[in-house]
Structures are given as C-alpha cells and as structure tokens.
Amino acid sequence: MAIPTIGTTSYPRFWFARICSTISFQMAAVAIGWQVYALTHSTFALGMVGLAQFLPMLCLTLIVGHTADRFNRKTIISICQIVEATTMATLALASFLHRLHPAGIFVAVSLLGAARAFESPSTQALVPTLVDESLVPRAIALSASANQTASIVGPALGGLLYALGAPIPYTLCAVLFATASILSSTIRSRRITPPKTPVSAASLFSGIHYIRARKNILGAISLDLFVVLLGGATALLPAYARDILHTGPWGLGLLRLAPAVGALATSLYLGRHPIHTHAGRKMFIAVIVFGMATVVFALSRNVLLSMGVLCVLGCADVVSVVVRSSLVQLETPDDMRGRVSAVNSLFIGTSNQLGEFESGVTASWFGIIPATILGGLGSIVIALVWMRLFPGLRKLESLSPNATKLDTPDVDPIESPQPL
Template structure:
C-alpha cells in the first residue's frame, strides 16, 4: 500500500524524482547566478574603477523584470513551465560562456558586461515565475510547504557558497568562474527538461488585455495574498540593514574585509538552518500569527543590530534576522501557491517576483538615502521600528491573514 502524504517523513520528498531534479537544478542555477554576480562586480570595477558603474548593474538587471512582468506570467501559464525554465537556463549558460571566452581573450568591454547582465535579467524574468509555479505540481498538496522550505534551503545554500566560490575562482582569472557557471547552467537545463509534473492545467485562452492584467486583478481580489505580498514589500523596503553592512563593518564595528564577509554570511546561515528545520517540521497551525511574529522579530533584530558594537554579537543578531525572514518567506510563498489555481500561478508568481525585486532594489536605495540623511545607526533603527509598525498595521488591516491557520492545503486556509 502506498504511503499517504501525512505518513511521509521530511526527507521522503526527495523520493519524488521530479522534485529531486528540480531541487538540484535550482541549486545549480542559483549557485551560478551568485558566482556571476561576484565575478561581474569585480571585473566591471577593475575595468571602470567606478561605483556608479557598479550601481548600474542592479538597474540593468531589474529593468527587464519590470518591463516583462505582464508577459512572463502569461507565458508561464500558457506554455510548459519546465521547458521555459530549461530554455532560460540554456540562454544564461550561453551568455556566461560568452563572458568566459571574451574575458579569456581580453575582448570584454563594460558595454558587453551590461548586455550580458541584461540578457541574464531577462532570462530570469521568465525563469523565476515558472520556477515558483512549478513547485505545487511536483508534490502532493499537503507537502507543498515542505517542498517550498527545501527549495528555500537550496537557495540559501547557493547564496552562501556562490559568492565565496566565485571570489576564489576569480583569482585564477575572470574566465574561470564564468566557465564553471556555464557548465552549471547547462546541468540545470538538462535536469529541468526531465521534470515530470503531477498535474498541469495550462491556460490556453486567448491573449487579451484582461488576461495580461489578470494576475494583478487576482491578487487585488484576494486579501490574504495581497496582504502577504505587500507585507514583504514594505518590510524589506524599510528593514534593509544588510545594504549598509560595508559601512557598519568599517565605521561602526571597526573591522576589515574579513569581518564584512562574516557579517554577510550570518543572515544566510540563519536562513539556511531555519529552512532545513521547517522542511523537517512544517508549520501546520497558526501560520498567520507565526508569520507576523517572524516579521516583528525581524524588526527587533534590525534594531538590535543597529545598537551592537561587537562583530560576534552582530553576527548572531544577523543570523536571527535571516531566520525570521525565511519563516515569513515560507509562509508567504506557500500561501500564494496554495491559494492560486494552477492556470493562474504563472501570472501571480510574476507579480510576486516583481514585488520581491522591487523591495530588494528599492530597499537598498532607501537604506542608503536615509543613512545619508540621518546617519547609519539612526537609519537602521528607523527601518527596524518601521518593520514592526507595518506588521502591527497589517494585522489589523488583514485580519484573515492574521487568522490564517494551516499551510497544508487550500481547505485549511481561513479566508
């Protein structure tokens, strides 16, 4: 007799061959992206010696996501998602392979780097919503939160290993990390192409203005999803302490590059540890209250970090911050996927990806501006307090989200 989903242990999710392939493909793809980000930053600064040029990388990468949001979601709902992901990874692999060749022969110009970053940004604009929308179709519905937690662990693992590996390999020449990334993207593409989904209900209706904007309309009509996505947007906008880590390392904690590296590592370690715990022990009740509690802890950790004057204490606080953040991410992602029908997941995921990208990019900008106005420490404290205030306001404005009970499937969700 087959085991029921409730009887399966946490690790048994990898008995689903398609999910295992998805998970390893995600590690390869995210690891490559992180390595490319480090290599591009070092190489561009070596060529230009301009911090403005470095800042333009984020803008060039984010612009395709902004411009393509409505299109990519529709594509994810009309065509086979594994094929979209696989094709995007081929394009990304080809792009970084071109960077490897041109770097090796000394042909690469800053304009070429920007073109490559734009191509990768456009590919990821298509890849991200398709990747998010695929997860519920790979496992039984009751195991979706566990699948999302393991997916988060893959992302955090790559975020820890990728920058360090990229920096280490760059010492051997810029072409070395690029070449490895091309191989990893190719591996991810092969793995993605072999995925088999349990269920697929592709939306094949005609493309109209209403269908293009349907993802936005769907989110607006469902207060739980709107509340969860907007909560993440505003909290990340206000609580972007990690954007100020270089200034904290040098001017507040009086440490060198090694200290900055440890500070950057700490949130990812906290997030990775928590995502693994959530994969083994999924949130089965009071999901809404736990999400809001995690956001409040995030705000308190931000304030505590601002007041710390010890590198080691700051590392511990940042680990707590990363842990709180991943709890919120798992609850929000599970809610969005489980409350969205399969034929709409691409368009809803595209809007969600835009919100995440906007909050990350604008959050860094907001942190920099407020720090220049008020000082590093006051700006961080304001951001932490703002995160807590937003959480308290959202608990009142979105009572259904606060009362959200179960993430084990749509029937257990309180509207």
C-alpha cells in the same frame, strides 16, 4: 544533507537544479558587487546594480506570467538558465581580456534580470505540480533549503574565487547554470496543459486582479514588498565589508553566507515540522525580528557579531517566505499559478533589487549606517501597520489547503477581470 524524496521522482532533480542555479546567482552577486565597487568606489553604483536587475522584471511581469501558464514551465526554466550561462560566460571572457566596464556589467545584470523574470514564476508554479497538495508546505520549505544551501556555498565560493581573479567565479557560474538547465529539462510534472486561450488585456491582468481580490494573499505579498524594499541591507554588504568591518572579498563572502546559514537551518526544520498553528502571527513576529536584526547589524563593528545577527535575520526571513509562498500556491489554481507567481515575483523577488537601489541611494544621501538603521526601523513599523490592516492574515492559523482556501474573493477575477 539528505536528498528530499517527497512527491514524484522528479523532485530531486528539481532540487538539485535549484541548488546549481542559486549557487551561480549567489556567486555572481558577490563577484559583480565587489567588481562594481572596486571599479567605482560608489554606493550609488551598487544601487544601480539592483535597479538594472529590477527594470526588466518590472517591464516583463505581465508577459512572463502568461507565458508560464501557456507553455511548458520546465522548458521555460531550462531556456532561462541557458541565457544566464551565456551571460556569465561573456562576463568571464570580458574580465579575462580586461575589457569589462561598469556599463557592460549593468547590461549583463539586465540580461540576468530578464531571464530571472521568466524563470522565477515558472519555478514557483512548478513546485505544486510535483507533489500532492498536502505536501506543498513541506515542498516549499525543502525548496527553500535548496536555495539556502546554495546561498551558503555560493557567497563563500564567490568571495574566495574572486580573490583569484574575476574570470574564475564567472566561469564556474556559467558551468553551473548550464548544469541546472540540463537537470530542469528532465523534470516531469503532473500538470495538464491548459487551453491555449488568446492573449488579451483581461488575461494579462488576471493575476493582479486575483491577488487584489484575496486579502490574505495581498497582505502577505505587500508586506514582504515593503519590508524588503526598506530592509535591503545586503546591497550594502560590499561597503560594510570594505569600509566598516575592514575585510576583503572573503569577508564579503562570509557576510553573505551568514543569513543563508540561519535560513537553511530554519527551512530544514520547517521541512520536517511544518507550521500548523498561528501561521499569520508567526509571520508577523518573524518580520519584526528581521527589522530588529537589521538595526543591530547596522550598529555592529565586529565581524562575528555582524554574522550572528545576519544569521538571525535569515531565520526570520525564511519563516515569512514559507508562510507567504505556501499561502499563494495553495490558494491559486494551476492554470493561474504562472500569472499570480509573476506578480508575486514582481512584489517579492524584484523588491530585492529595488531595495538594493533604495539602499544605495539612501546610503549615498545619509551614510551607510543611518540608511541601514532607517530600513530596519521601517520594517518593524510596516509589520505593525499591516497587522491592523489585514486582521485576517494575522489570525491565519494553518497552512493546510482547506485553511488557506477560506480566504474568499470579494469578486471573481478569473471570470470577469477588469483592466486597472
């Protein structure tokens, strides 16, 4: 894959750091998921992995957003990646000594969740400062390509290396997180440091009020929240691989790889051919396709068919991601991007973990297949309802800076935020 050259010379370093960090995270997801299921044989325990990652993000949302707007974002990212590297090194050592208990894994996952809570909004807010505004949709698409490239390599490596022993993927994760930290520390952006205003309830809640006052942003973020919450089939992949498709860790790696392949192809295409028309409509269509692919996956008993529909699922998901992320970043001023991105991460990023918990619980109640089918059908229903609730989002044409800024606020949440 060609190295992206848009924007400043720091963008390639950002891109490689994103690859290293995401490879590590994806490898860890495969290794941790398989190890937890091997130790417990419980879908509920798989759901608890998602909950353990979600709770720190939920508790820290308001703090991390304000931190990303007050301090150097690249420094925040670098520190978080050091914490992640240390956590993975600890898991590697505990696994090597055969002293790793499921409770210890949940603690480690919670630490990863806390680090990701700071890292994710800082990363989102950093992208627009590396390129001109007109290049933001391309930069986000190429950033997604880095994420998906890593999501292809990571699960495959995680599954293959775990077959050689749990300490091996954990050790490589630690090395890659440390590499990402070094790369992140060398990034330079054009951001002007905002005044160090005192921390107050109004400033902490301003990100929430900013989103609430802009219906297009609220609609896009809440749509993805509910869709991911209902359609979190990836949390059940260890159970599908082992009990339904009857494969080993390598099969789990391939299943996790499939959606990343589709997403990578789509993100590379969108990096060269940004969405210029019917952006809102295309996002809703993508969500409906996502739900349909989830249902087909639930009914599949063939590994190749399962991989195919997961690939389609990945294609649909990245269209929604690029439209939503471009809309949020273009419509938010730089001194608010940290707080808005933190709320976005809570609604979107952490909904993946909460969705994993929901999938694990419903699977333990109704069974793996019925729970996945219900999630896919629920995603389709949510998309149809949101098309009626947010007509402006459905009619959104372009992702150009001028087009997204037409979503005028009902109130001015920056000047006069009120506590919820």
